[in-house]
Amino acid sequence: MIQYDVVNGSLLKTAKISSVDGLSQVDNIIRGGNDLKFLEHPRLKKWLSLEKFIILGTGGATLGGQCIRAISASQNTKDRVMFSYNLDPRTLKNMLEALSPRTGFLCISKSGETLETISQLLLIMEHLGHSAIADRVVVVTEDKPSSLRKIATQCDFFCIDHPQDIGGRFSVFSAVGMLPAFICGIDPQRIRNGARQYWETSSHLALEGARFVANYPQHASFIYSDRLSLLGAWVAQLYAESTGKSGVGVTPLTAIGSFDQHSQLQLYLDGPRDKCFTFFLERQKTDLLISSEIFVPEAFSYVKNKNFADIFEAQHNATLKSLVENDLPVRKIEFSEITPEILGALFAHFIGEVIAVCHLMDINAFDQPAVERSKIITKELLEAI
Secondary structure, X not given: OOEEEEEEOOOOOOOOHHHOOOOHHHHHHHHOOHHHHHHHOHHHHHHXXXXXXXXXXXXXXXXXXXXXXXXXXXXXXXXXEEEXXXXXXXXHHHHHHOOOOXXXXXXXXXXXXXXXXXXXXXXXXXXXXHHHHOOOEEEEEOOOOOHHHHHHHHHOOXXXXXXXXXXXXXXXXXXXXXXXXXXXXXXXXXXXXXXXXXXXXXXXXXXXXXXXXXXXXXXXXXXXXXXXXXXXXXXXXXXXHXXXXXXXXXXXXXXXXXXXXXXXXXXXXXXXXXXXXXXXXXXXXOOOEOOOXXXXXXXXHHHOXXXXXXXXXXXXXXXXXXXXXXXXXXXXXXXXXXXXXXXHHHHHHHHHHHHHHHHHHOOOOOOOOOHHHHHHHHHHHHHHO
16 A cells, blocks of 8 residues: 655645546556457467567656566566667667577557667667567557558567557556566556556545646655666656646656765755655565674664664655755655555556646646657758768
């Protein structure tokens, strides 16, 4: 169960989240199930029997999947599933050198025209030979003419349809996130069930959160859980691409506790008062403690016989309290363990919250017109070489 509380800052309860335009499509996927029938297809089952998987995509195509992979309890699962989301040449070269005949590829692009994804797929096809990987590539893209769909048809890759009415950054509950979950050994329905339960019992928190965040130009996610650290990047894309339009927007920041107490906290406490803060704490249990007194310096005597979970949580509480004492707007989200259900609830909360923020700002949450210019310039630069 998620515990949600506003420590410092006012929230205003409003109508249920379902009243906000644009959420019905996401809600339909969360409550659905028939869209995952592809998991029973013989070709996909054969593909799932491969030993390792590389998931190709960028932005919303892979950020949710990376969050899901991070909570996997099995280190073996983490080792067998990797994501390729950038075009750094050295990283790509290392990836190619590590390929084996039992490596499968999942290629995700809603539009089927994403430069990074198409380039990565073409590189792998050239390296391995396209005829040798027909049964090793699965594609998730819209059911419409596109460059990726054309390649998939020509090479007989197995295709899964990306929902046409769901933008990439909102697509984690579709095959975009649920197939990576299945590869990682996580039942996709557990993630959806967590989202559905949140929707039914706690959806008002997303609207409350929207009223909290919309008052500030910057929002900082302060995450005290290494397994949840990638959620910051997922939330950042939601906020940046959805709200950053027409001269307004919420700039997303991410801090990882306790590490970023030593790199960002000074700014947060003594810098511009233009930020609101969300603290995430996984309340862990561990048998790690400092029991020997032989080497403990006197100045650190307060850590003797202390459990590391208690030390970690004390750092969280101290950082949060220091912001509250400085009269800064803070809320906290706590959970005893990061389960697939908890992650599903967090996905649902922030999708609802960001869409509601855009509703309050009177902007379209679902487009990103400004980035198209960068894509055009990139194409022109490459054509000129």
